[in-house]
Amino acid sequence: MSHSAITINNVTKRFDDFIALKKICLEVKKGELVCFLGPSGCGKTTLLRIIAGLEECDDGEIIQHGKVITHLPPSKRDYGIVFQSYALFPNLTVAKNIAYGLKKKDFEKKEAKKRVKELLALVGLSGSEEKYPSELSGGQQQRVAFARAIATxxxxxLLDEPLSALDARVRERLRQEIRELQKNLGITTIxxxxxxxxxxxxxxxxxVMNQGVIEQVGTPLEIYHQPKSLFVADFVGKINLLKAFYSRNGYFQVGQLRFKVALQAKNEPQAEEAIKLLIRPEDIKLYDDTRNDEGNILEGDVLKVTFLGSFCRVLMRIRGLLEDTLLLDLPHKALVKGVIQEGSFLKLCIASGDIFYFRDEENA
Structure with missing residues (x-):
């Protein structure tokens, strides 16, 4: 029995001369929560709308639970959807908004009322049946939209940027609530x-999508720590990117400095090949002379310190790196103790396993 909820095969979408999606292939397993991530215009919303039947693809097919649904109208597809704008009916009460889909599915009135009550309890809005959308906060409206989407x-x-209109604190709380509900319900979610x-x-x-193609598919840990392209590395999290030349035996020349880097299996560069090294700011540590193996040792001067609550982001000019500067993230205690401040001299270390390299501008 197939474990796929949605299979996308070679889906292409054009808008006149613009290719919005280029031969997209993807499998979403039952019960998964999958995020389409990328900058504006990358094709993520277009792909979601094609899955929903709100857009037609020009080539390829969409399969849901073994059934080809490529050309089915939205009403014949088995999904609920929540939009960024909530799309609640302003003239209907909360109860009637949630029951709207139930009515179309021919739920009996008594059964629909019971279902609405269950859903409101599920999203933490019990007692709000007779309120109108205008009487609710943005977060509460989004909960109602979520309840309506899963009513049947x-x-x-399908969630189309459902939290982007909310302020940061509400957004953080609500996304965890959505995740918890999704896991409890076991509903496949995109x-x-x-x-x-x-x-x-x-x-x-x-x-991760970019310019109509999928750059990488993976778990959050894989996307962050094992990016397959410079785009993914740069889009997800902060990075330091250094121009280098490969020497030999895992050593790379960067300006006047040599970096020891753990080589990727079957991907050793050629001698003198131009390379780009990637280092995450949190992987650069303050040097501790009590340790025997500190990896790559760097020295430099602090140019700027930005306090970000739980950590400090430090911009440094590294001696021997010529024009390059480095960003590093350090515990905020280092700022409190006066270890770092503008003009400070710091000694740093980077483990060889925390440096990644890219052999060209696209692929790792």
């Missing part, structure tokens, strides 16, 4: 977002 027990839930933190914090799988 659909096999698939969520479109441009917010990397949102995708990293709740997704089982992230699909």
């Amino acid at each position: 027990n659909p096999a698939l839930l 969520m479109v977002t441009h917010d990397q933190e949102e995708a990293l914090s709740i997704a089982d799988k992230i699909v």
